[in-house]
Each structure stands twice: as C-alpha cells, then as structure tokens.
Amino acid sequence: MGVADPNSVRIREIVETCLQAGLPAGMRLPEEDEDWIESDSLDSMGHVEVLLSIESAMHLPGLFAQCTDAPPTSTRTAIEAVQKALSRRSEGKVAKGEKRTSLEGSAEGPGRLVGWGVALGSELVTSSKIEEEFNLSAGTLSTGAGIDSVCRASHEENEILLGKAAAERALKVAGVPAQRANWIIGTSETFLGFPSFAASLHTALLASSTCQVLDIGGACVGLLNSLAVANAMFGDPSVDCVLIVSADVIAVS
Amino acid sequence: MTELLISEITLMRRGFCVIGLERNEARFRSLRPVPRHSTAWDKFQYGRADEVAFDLSTIPVTSPHIEDRLSARDKKLGSSTEAKLVECLKQAEMANSIRELFCCDVHSSPRGGEAVYVNPEDGKRSICGCEVDSVRFSLRFFPPKIRAALSLKSGESLQSLPVVDVEWLGFAVNLESQVKDKLNFRPKLQSFFDSFVREEIMSSPIRFAGIGLARPDRDGFCWLMLDSLFPLPKKAWLKEFR
Numbered sequence: 001m002g003v004a005d006p007n008s009v010r011i012r013e014i015v016e017t018c019l020q021a022g023l024p025a026g027m028r029l030p031e032e033d034e035d036w037i038e039s040d041s042l043d044s045m046g047h048v049e050v051l052l053s054i055e056s057a058m059h060l061p062g063l064f065a066q067c068t069d070a071p072p073t074s075t076r077t078a079i080e081a082v083q084k085a086l087s088r089r090s091e092g093k094v095a096k097g098e099k100r101t102s103l104e105g106s107a108e109g110p111g112r113l114v115g116w117g118v119a120l121g122s123e124l125v126t127s128s129k130i131e132e133e134f135n136l137s138a139g140t141l142s143t144g145a146g147i148d149s150v151c152r153a154s155h156e157e158n159e160i161l162l163g164k165a166a167a168e169r170a171l172k173v174a175g176v177p178a179q180r181a182n183w184i185i186g187t188s189e190t191f192l193g194f195p196s197f198a199a200s201l202h203t204a205l206l207a208s209s210t211c212q213v214l215d216i217g218g219a220c221v222g223l224l225n226s227l228a229v230a231n232a233m234f235g236d237p238s239v240d241c242v243l244i245v246s247a248d249v250i251a252v253s
Numbered sequence: 254m255t256e257l258l259i260s261e262i263t264l265m266r267r268g269f270c271v272i273g274l275e276r277n278e279a280r281f282r283s284l285r286p287v288p289r290h291s292t293a294w295d296k297f298q299y300g301r302a303d304e305v306a307f308d309l310s311t312i313p314v315t316s317p318h319i320e321d322r323l324s325a326r327d328k329k330l331g332s333s334t335e336a337k338l339v340e341c342l343k344q345a346e347m348a349n350s351i352r353e354l355f356c357c358d359v360h361s362s363p364r365g366g367e368a369v370y371v372n373p374e375d376g377k378r379s380i381c382g383c384e385v386d387s388v389r390f391s392l393r394f395f396p397p398k399i400r401a402a403l404s405l406k407s408g409e410s411l412q413s414l415p416v417v418d419v420e421w422l423g424f425a426v427n428l429e430s431q432v433k434d435k436l437n438f439r440p441k442l443q444s445f446f447d448s449f450v451r452e453e454i455m456s457s458p459i460r461f462a463g464i465g466l467a468r469p470d471r472d473g474f475c476w477l478m479l480d481s482l483f484p485l486p487k488k489a490w491l492k493e494f495r
Contacts, residue, residue, distance in 0.1 A: 005300075018365055019365070021364050022364040022365075022366075024471045024472060043470060044266065044397075044415075045368065045415065045467075045470065045476055046364065046470075047394075047398075048366065048368070048398055048400070048413075048415070049362050049364040049365065049367075049368055049396050050364065050366070051366075051394065052365065052366040052367055052413070053365025053366050056365060062393060064393050064394065065391075065392075065393030065439060065440070065443065068436045068439075070394075070396070071394050100475065113362075123394070158409075177389070178389070179391075179445040179447075198433060200408065202388070203404055203408060203409065204387065204404055205387070206387055206389045206402040206403075206404050206406070206410060206412075209367055209412055209413075
C-alpha cells in the first residue's frame, strides 16, 4: 500500500476547506468528480469565490488565469490545476537559481529596471513669475540656475494622483499591468495621510489583493532606499515585479 | 403608460434583468420592469438608451429591490444616445462612496473570495451609479465570467465585481471567437482588456458605472454586481484586437 504524497494531501485539504467554506451551511462536500455547479452545490458566484480563495490559500495569485482549459468545477480538476501550477513554479525556481531572470530575463543580478515614468504638477509657472513672487532680481533663476519654469501641483492634484499617473506610465513602458506587481514600495516626504502612501496607491492602481505594500522613508534618498529594498526582495523567488513610486508635492498653486 | 429610458440590461442566471429611468421632476429614478411570471426576461427586444413605454403596476416588493414593477405591455418610442443616457444616469441614484451606494454597510465575502455583499434588510435600493476613477477587468474565469475592479473617486475600491452587463459580456465573447489559438486565448484577451480597452475607458468623458444588487442567494446575501460600465464597448474595438 503506498503512502500519499504529503504535498498532495495538503493541496486536497486546502481545496476541500475552501470548497466547504463556499457551500451553504450543512451541505456535504461533493464527491471528487462531482461537478460543483451541475450538482447545484455552488452557484456561479460561489464557484468564482471558491477558486479565488484557493488561489489565496495556496499563495498562487492568477493560478486559474494560467489554465488553458475552463476553470475547474470539481475537486479533482481543482487539485490538478494547483499541482500543475506548483510544478510550473518549481521549474521557474530552478531556472531562476541558475540564471536569475526578471520580467524579460536577465543574467545580470537579481533586479532590473524595466519601466519608468514621471508625472509633474499641471500648473506651469515661469521662472520670471517666481522671481517676482519672491522678490528676486530678474534672471536669478533663469540665468543663475538655468531654470526656465517649474511645475506646481494644482489644488486638485496630490501625491496619490501624481504618483498613480507616474506609476501607470512606468507600467506601460514595462508592458505589465498593475495587477502583476508583487509589491508596491512608496516613498514620500510630504504625504502624511492615512492610509499610507503605498496603501493608497494600491487602491488607486487597483493592484491585486495579493500585492503587498511597504512605505520607506529617507526623504531625498527615499528612492535610492526603495531600490535597495526592492533588489533585496528579489531574493524571494516568488517576487518578480516590484513597483516603486516616489512622490512629493512641495509646491501647490 | 410609463416612459422609461432603458439604462441597463444585465444577464443573470434566470435571464435578462432590465432597468429604465423614469423622469421624476428635475431628476430621474430607476425602475425595474419585470415580466409577469418571473423577475427576469427570457428575451428583451429593446436596447440600451431606447425610450420604451411600459404598462407598469406596483407589486409587493422585497427590500432592497424596491424598483421592481410588474410590466404588462410595452412599445418603443424612440432612442437616445449613450452620452445623453449617462447624463440622465447622473441625475438618478448616485453615490460618492461605497456606503452611499445602497445606504448601508457593504461586507466582504465570508467565503474567502473578493466579492462583497449587503444584507437585503439593510439595503435601501438595489441600483446606484457612481463616477469611476479607474477600472480593471479580470478574465481569468472567462468564459463565461468576467470580473472588474473599480476605484471610486472617494479613494475606495471594489476589487471583484461580477460583470453582468450584456454588452460587455457579448464583447468578450466576440473577441474570443476571433482568437485562433484557443489554448492561449485567455492571456490574449486579458492583455487586450488591460491595454486598449482600458485606455479607451480611461480617456472617455462619459466614464461611469452602474452597480446593482443581485437577488438574495441561498445564504441570503445580495452580491454587488457591475451592471453597466460606460463607455460601452464599440464594434470598432474588435478590429483593434490582434
């Protein structure tokens, strides 16, 4: 008599627990090959909720998006889908152990910049206007510092709006959706609200519910600190996409 | 007869659910014409933004679906535009926050998923519109199910709303039929929704969502659904899909 593989046992336990949580109170678990929907165990809402809870419990976000077949509707097919995903992830980890890859593949260290974006305040103010506002002699900024104009945030703009705009541009350059990010690191010396800057960005960007957030300080070196932390995060083979957003609103019109 | 501007046509388990706007002095209110023997239509011959006169009568309603009206006869009077429809929707039930949607608390799924629901006895209505800051679709369970995440102007987000708008569902089906490589159609569709479709929505001046409550399920939960999302998908967008 063979011994059940402990991983298979664990996967089955998780699938059945998630399924049980989705069933009406008192309903028995369907048989292994019993179709959850045809047997009326789950309705269409319940089906999706069970699949999402399996993804969450297994720490496999987007698991069922990778299925080439229709999403599973039985315990057996759900277990098989999880096993395939774990097998793919193991193959990926082996490949990463030999040659660490980021989104497009790189042999040059754990982290690589693949996207970038910037968003400035919408109010363009000329240096002559600033010189006037601050009683500076004409040309102090334009000739002395080489500054022709500055951007000020309008009253409708803040760190979240500008940070979101910059993040979306960076994601577009990288060719990845926000939902692909494993982490969002936020750094700001002017944002003092609650929820935190990174948490607020998570909502604004509609990042995945499995995407984690972290706020990092350091003021003017906050961005550098964030890059260092992101680089360290890639030591975790399940992390392959970190979004870093730095936003400060120093001047408002 | 009551004149309604058809604002929503959604696909539910039992069939089509229809909402129309009735002019109410300077504003509008949503009414839900239901056929005689069901809460859903097997077929509905009119389209969104059609102006249709219904013979409506009041019926005992169950909270939160207070908009239900029994429909006897109907006839088309004309048609409006999508932009005009959204203008009218903004003069109907509107919310600036999640709590304002149905005038009650919204609860997370106890099943471990990401959907949200209200208790039927708490909801004061079952349909409400809101301005949308951002939207993302998830096609991981398609076909047939599509989910959408919305961020509202209030800074809150609804992470996983089932999309029940017939036009968005039909659009996804049409896209799927264009994909030759059926094994990998889902990532292609997802990428198209993440890029082209999202850009069309985000650049539109009529970006607007209608959120509705499904009828109570077996556990008594009224799940929040994305009943409509403007701008609606256009036939021309199908040609952009490669």
